Amino acid sequence: xxxxxxxxxxxxxxxxxxxxxxxxxxxxRAERAMQRTGGPGLLPFERAESAREIDRYLRSWGPVGRAAxxxxxxxxxxxxxxxxxxxxxxxxxVAGQADAAGYPLLVVAEVVAAGAAVLAGGAGVAENIMLRxxxxxxxxxxxxxxxxxxxxxxxxxxDSARITRIRRAAAGKFNLTGxxxxxxxxxYGIVELSxxxxxxGPMLSLFAGVAVAAATFVTLVLRRRA
Amino acid sequence: MQPKPYxxxxxxxxxxxxxxxxxxxxxxxxxxxxAAIGGASAGAIAAGMTAAAQYAPDGAGFTxxxxxxxxxxxxxxxxxxxxxxxxxxxxxxxxxxxxGPPRRRAAGVARVIGRLWLPLLIWLSAGFALTAMLLGHAGxxxxxxxxxxxxxxxxxxxxxxxxxxxxxxxxxxxRAVTAYLxxxxxxxxxxxxxxxxxxxxxxxxxxxxxxxxxxxGRPGHRxxxxxxxxxxxxxxxxxxTDVSLGRPVRFSRTDPVGRSYHFxxxxxxxxxxxPIVEHLVRTAEPRPAGDDRLxxxxxxxxxxxxxxxxxxxxxxxxxxxxxxWTFEADGxxxxxxxxxxxITSNFPIHYFDSWVPARPTFGLNLVPTQERxxxxxxxxxxxxxxxxxxxxxxITSLPGFLRQIVATMQNWRDTLQAELTGFHDRIAxxxxxxxxxxxxxxxxxxxxxxxxxxxEHAGETLRDRFDWDRHQSQRYExxxxxxxxxxxxxAEAADRRLRTFRDSWESGLxxxxxxxxxxxxxxxxxxxxxxxxxxxxxxxxxxxxxGAAGRRSFRPQTPLMPPAGMRITPDV
Numbered sequence: 001x002x003x004x005x006x007x008x009x010x011x012x013x014x015x016x017x018x019x020x021x022x023x024x025x026x027x028x029r030a031e032r033a034m035q036r037t038g039g040p041g042l043l044p045f046e047r048a049e050s051a052r053e054i055d056r057y058l059r060s061w062g063p064v065g066r067a068a069x070x071x072x073x074x075x076x077x078x079x080x081x082x083x084x085x086x087x088x089x090x091x092x093x094v095a096g097q098a099d100a101a102g103y104p105l106l107v108v109a110e111v112v113a114a115g116a117a118v119l120a121g122g123a124g125v126a127e128n129i130m131l132r133x134x135x136x137x138x139x140x141x142x143x144x145x146x147x148x149x150x151x152x153x154x155x156x157x158x159d160s161a162r163i164t165r166i167r168r169a170a171a172g173k174f175n176l177t178g179x180x181x182x183x184x185x186x187x188y189g190i191v192e193l194s195x196x197x198x199x200x201g202p203m204l205s206l207f208a209g210v211a212v213a214a215a216t217f218v219t220l221v222l223r224r225r226a
Numbered sequence: 227m228q229p230k231p232y233x234x235x236x237x238x239x240x241x242x243x244x245x246x247x248x249x250x251x252x253x254x255x256x257x258x259x260x261a262a263i264g265g266a267s268a269g270a271i272a273a274g275m276t277a278a279a280q281y282a283p284d285g286a287g288f289t290x291x292x293x294x295x296x297x298x299x300x301x302x303x304x305x306x307x308x309x310x311x312x313x314x315x316x317x318x319x320x321x322x323x324x325x326g327p328p329r330r331r332a333a334g335v336a337r338v339i340g341r342l343w344l345p346l347l348i349w350l351s352a353g354f355a356l357t358a359m360l361l362g363h364a365g366x367x368x369x370x371x372x373x374x375x376x377x378x379x380x381x382x383x384x385x386x387x388x389x390x391x392x393x394x395x396x397x398x399x400x401r402a403v404t405a406y407l408x409x410x411x412x413x414x415x416x417x418x419x420x421x422x423x424x425x426x427x428x429x430x431x432x433x434x435x436x437x438x439x440x441x442x443g444r445p446g447h448r449x450x451x452x453x454x455x456x457x458x459x460x461x462x463x464x465x466x467t468d469v470s471l472g473r474p475v476r477f478s479r480t481d482p483v484g485r486s487y488h489f490x491x492x493x494x495x496x497x498x499x500x501p502i503v504e505h506l507v508r509t510a511e512p513r514p515a516g517d518d519r520l521x522x523x524x525x526x527x528x529x530x531x532x533x534x535x536x537x538x539x540x541x542x543x544x545x546x547x548x549x550x551w552t553f554e555a556d557g558x559x560x561x562x563x564x565x566x567x568x569i570t571s572n573f574p575i576h577y578f579d580s581w582v583p584a585r586p587t588f589g590l591n592l593v594p595t596q597e598r599x600x601x602x603x604x605x606x607x608x609x610x611x612x613x614x615x616x617x618x619x620x621i622t623s624l625p626g627f628l629r630q631i632v633a634t635m636q637n638w639r640d641t642l643q644a645e646l647t648g649f650h651d652r653i654a655x656x657x658x659x660x661x662x663x664x665x666x667x668x669x670x671x672x673x674x675x676x677x678x679x680x681x682e683h684a685g686e687t688l689r690d691r692f693d694w695d696r697h698q699s700q701r702y703e704x705x706x707x708x709x710x711x712x713x714x715x716x717a718e719a720a721d722r723r724l725r726t727f728r729d730s731w732e733s734g735l736x737x738x739x740x741x742x743x744x745x746x747x748x749x750x751x752x753x754x755x756x757x758x759x760x761x762x763x764x765x766x767x768x769x770x771x772x773g774a775a776g777r778r779s780f781r782p783q784t785p786l787m788p789p790a791g792m793r794i795t796p797d798v
Contacts, residue, residue, distance in 0.1 A: 040409040044313050050421035052496075053312060059492035060409060063518045145520060146512070153491045153507045154500045160423075178344040185351035189358030195369070197362035 001096035003199055009093040010202035014209020016086035021213030023078040025220030030072035037065035042072050046127060046170040051163060055156040058138045066135055073128045080124040087117035087180050093198070094187040101194035106187050113183040120176035127169035134158050134166070231694075233258040234578040234587035235276065238640075239267025239568035241541055242304055243592045243663025245674050246656050246681030247272035248295040250590055251279075253685025255288050261585060262461035264577040266567035269590070270464045270538035271434065274531050278442035278450055281458040290441045297437070299674055304667045307430040308544065312421075313406035314414040316341075316398055321414075321544070326668045342394050349390030353383055412563070413546030416497055417536060430545070432499045435532045447501045449530035452479040456527070465567035465574045465798075466537040469547070470560075474570035476798050477534035479527050487562070488513065488521035488551040497548060502530050515559040521551050538567035544665070573640040575649060581705045583698065588652050588688050590681075591644065593617070595657035602676050603683040605657035608691055613645040613788065614655070647786050648701045652692060654684035706780035708792040713764040728761055 031041040039060035048054040061069060095110035138157035145152045192198065235254065237247055244267075251272065254260075260280045265273035275294060279287030297303065310318035316338070323334030339346075357379065366375075410416060417431035428436055435449065442450045455462055456479050463478040475481070491512075494503050509528045512520040524533075540547050548564040567574075575589045599605055607614070621627050644653055658664070662677050669677075712727045736754060743751035771778050 035405055035409065038409060040313060040406055044406070044409075047312070049312055050423065052418070053420040056416075056420070056496040057409075059495065062492075142518065145518075149491070149507050149512065149520075150504060153495060153503050175344065178348055182344075182347045182351040185348070185355040189351070189354040192355070192358040192362035193366060193368050193371075194362075195367040197359070200363070203359075 001093075001100055003201070005096060006093070006199055006202040007205065009089045009096075010198075010206040011209075012089040013086050013093070014206050014212075016082045016089065017206075017209040017213040018216060019082035020079055020086060021215075021217040022220070023075045023082060025217045026075040027072050027079060028217075028221055030068045030075065033068035034061055034065045034072070037061050037068075039065050042069065042076075045069065045131065047167060048158075048163060049167065051156040051158045051160055054134060054158040054163060055138075058135070058157070063142075066138070069135060070132070073132055076128055077125065080121045080128075083177065084117050084121035087120075087177070087184060088114045090184045090188070091117065091180065094184055094191055097191035097194070097196065097198065098187060101191050101196055103190065103194070106190060109183055110187050113180045113187075116176045117180045120173050120180065123169045123172040123176065127166055127173060130162055130166045130169065134162060230257065230259045232261040232585045234262040234264070234585065235260055235273070235590070236263075236573070236575055236577055236587065237265035237269030237272045237590045238573040238592045239265070239269050239538075239566065240572075240592040240658070241268050241544070241664050242667055242669060243656075243658055243677065244268030244271050245298050245663070245669075246592070246658075246677045246684065247590065248275070248291055248298065249678045249682035250654070250656075250685035250688075251276050252288060252292060252295070253682050254588065254689055257689045258586075260460065262463065262578045262587075264463040264465070264574055265538070266465045266572050266574055267539050267541060269573070270535045270567060273462060273464060274434070274438055274535040275441055277455055277460050277462040277531065278438045280460045281450065281455050282441065282443045283458070284443050286443065287441055290443070294437055294441060295678065298678070299671050301671050302668075304669060306426045307428075307433055308415050308667045309419070309426060309429045310414040311406070311410045311416055314402050314410060317402045317407070318414045320399070321665065322668050325665050330668060338395065339391075342391065342398075345394045346387060346390055349394065350383060350387050353386030353390070357382060407543065411493075411497065411546035411549060412543065412565075413540065414544055416546045418497060418499060430539075431497065431532065431536050434535060435499050435502060435530075438532050438535075447504075449502055449505050449532060451525075451528050451530055452477075452534070453527035455479070455531065461578075462531060462534075463574075463577050464534045464538040465571050465577075466534070466540070467565050467567055467569040468550075468562050469565045469569065470562040474567070474798050475564070477529070477537060481526065481798075486552055487524040488515075488553070488559075489524050490519055490521055490549065490551060492519075493549045497546060498533065498536070502532060505530060506533070513553075515551070515553075519559065521559060524550060537564045540565045542566060542569070569636065571640055572636055573644065575640060575644050575653065582701050586652055586692060586694055586697065588692070589644065589649075589654070590684055590688075591653050591655045592663065593655050593657055595659055598659045602679040605680050606683045606687055607655045607657070608651075608653070608687045609655075610651045610691055610693065613647070613650045616645075642788060645788055646790050648697070648704050648790075651697055651700075652688070654687045656680045656684050703780060703782065704786065704790065707782055708790065710768070710780045712792060713761070714767065728764075731757060731761065 027042070034041055037060065039057055039062075045054065045057050048057065058066060091110045091114035095107045095114070098104075098106035098110060134157065141152060141155065141157040233254065235251070237244075247269070251260075260276055263273040263276045263280070265271075275291060279291040281287065282290070305322070308318070319334050319337060323331045326334075371379075407414070415430065417429055417434075419426070419429045419432060427433075436446065438450055439446050439448075444450055452462060461478070463476055463481075466475050466477060467473070468475045489506065491503065491507060494506065498506075505528075506525070507522060509525045510523045512522045515521045537548050539545060542565055545566075550562045550564055551559050552562060553559055573589065573591055575587075578587045595605060619630055619633075621630055643649060656677075657680070658677065662669070662673055666673075714728075715726055736757070739750045739754040739757075743754060768779060771780070
């Protein structure tokens with residue numbers, strides 16, 4: 001792997017870090033807005049196990065919290081894209097290093113990890129779409145709040161099949177992402193001790209990206225609401 | 227068949243200690259019928275079930291209450307009833323691990339590790355990557371590594387794993403406490419099943435609804451209400467706590483109408499089974515409250531008793547608090563948090579009390595004990611002749627000191643009330659050791675049976691040892707003595723620094739009434755005349771006693787210990 005290739009991949013990761021920090025900060029702000037309404041954050045919504053559970057979250061958020069959920073889901077698309085770029089670039093970087101160091105099995109593992117990162121992103125997008133549909137269905141039920149109070153009081157908007165799909169998609173997303181992170185980090189550790197560590201220049205650009213991402217996140221989170 | 231005499235019954239709160247009560251109720255029932263029943267927290271569950279059994283139109287309510295006692299013996303029932311929300315499961319697992327036997331603790335740790343394997347793996351990988359990066363840039367390679375450096379690396383990574391485990395667990399618990407507990411109404415358990423697919427059966431509130439209906443002999447879709455109990459001649463009073471107002475609230479057929487509580491259907495859906503919510507929505511017209519919120523008035527008489535029971539039974543943090551709403555003068559809605567009745571009065575032995583009772587009001591008290599007797603009956607005590615000696619709780623640590631402060635704040639009033647003459651002779655105390663009842667939601671069947679036997683013995687003790695004639699006479703004397711203190715204390719008034727009604731009347735109140743009467747207020751004129759007549763007669767009312775042999779007064783020959791007084795107190 002040439003220095004330029006190292007640099008391009010590390011810069012991609014740095015940019016992805018900054019983008020992830022930016023989107024994560026907005027998701028965090030939306031998360032706080034959800035919690036201010038008395039409801040939980042997005043994570044329990046993604047991993048809900050039943051219609052009643054989802055119904056509790058949706059009702060506890062109220063219209064303000066549900067708007068924050070929508071905002072969070074929109075930013076989540078950006079975060080997913082950034083994380084896919086980050087993991088794919090990281091996996092390819094480690095694969096290149098492993099190839100140069102003569103670890104063919106590690107190359108295969110990293111390429112598979114890169115593919116899994118894309119799959120995790122896809123699962124995340126699918127999950128977001130289904131969550132938005134659940135929100136829409138609940139809004140329709142809310143429209144009957146005064147006209148059909150008994151029905152509103154005794155039915156749930158979410159259906160079990162969709163909840164199962166959401167939960168599976170979320171589990172796929174989290175498990176794949178976790179697995180990819182573990183493979184990439186372990187692979188990185190292995191190749192760093194191969195006698196050919198990543199050159200300092202690209203690593204510094206990556207660290208700079210992490211620092212900018214952290215600063216962006218903190219600035220956006222601490223910024224007062226207009 | 228001769229009708230049984232009536233009695234009232236009040237039961238103390240104690241979370242799972244409530245399994246003692248069905249046996250006690252069934253033993254008391256052999257001699258008495260129940261006219262009025264009250265309680266707090268777990269005592270409220272027993273009170274609701276007893277009321278439902280007494281109400282049952284087919285007369286088989288107590289047979290079904292016996293079935294409930296059998297149901298309570300099921301292994302693991304309490305764990306199934308206290309089912310945490312998905313978000314707070316780690317907290318409940320921690321609680322059951324801490325309060326359970328060592329076997330359960332080990333299983334709890336294994337379960338936590340099982341759930342956290344992925345974050346642990348990521349942290350471990352990150353630790354390895356960081357270490358390898360530093361070593362790699364320092365010139366180290368796999369080939370240059372000796373077995374010593376490999377061991378050092380292994381130890382380092384194990385350390386990282388341990389730190390990571392602690393951090394991950396702390397983060398999860400922190401998030402559960404700070405973010406998820408508030409969103410699940412400040413409780414780990416909502417009391418309803420959120421996931422039918424887990425096949426665990428009904429959760430606490432659903433189970434309460436099912437059994438209340440079953441014991442009362444009614445179908446599930448028509449919840450038993452306070453009005454229906456009253457129509458069946460049964461009075462139920464349950465205490466709960468409005469922590470937003472910082473005071474107790476009594477739920478009965480007529481209380482707390484004055485408070486005008488409302489409920490939000492969105493919130494009640496998460497806390498009560500559908501038949502209850504449907505019943506409540508049908509009883510009243512909603513009132514819009516802004517922010518897309520519709521608030522329904524909480525009925526008094528039409529209130530399903532399960533709702534009141536659940537409100538009394540909201541053991542803080544374990545069971546969700548119940549949100550209710552009131553409207554400010556400007557129409558703004560304000561949320562109130564209703565939590566456990568035991569916060570303000572865990573043993574409301576003052577319920578159903580009157581100047582002189584017309585029927586006995588029994589109390590079932592739960593007291594902690596450190597020693598376990600081989601015969602459960604030895605853990606039950608009653609004090610028909612003298613109040614129990616004050617129980618000194620040994621304090622040997624800061625947590626123990628803090629725990630005792632909370633216990634004092636919670637119980638001082640009930641404790642003193644229960645020690646009074648005219649009270650202590652109608653209370654059975656059930657001693658429970660640290661492994662019995664309370665927060666031990668993972669009790670085994672043998673422990674539940676043991677507590678149940680204590681309950682039976684408490685019922686037998688009250689049934690057999692309580693002396694109604696003596697009790698009523700004693701209460702009569704206490705009341706008349708206090709009345710005498712207030713109206714006609716005689717020469718003792720100055721010695722005992724009594725604040726008498728006569729002093730108040732003659733301190734200027736009589737002159738104010740006379741002035742108002744002179745201004746044309748006929749009511750004040752009549753009231754002043756009636757008061758003067760009462761005081762004049764009070765001067766003479768001890769006349770017959772003066773001629774009697776022995777005591778010449780209503781006042782007890784030896785002062786009451788602990789002392790009692792007559793004053794106006796909140797009726798709650």
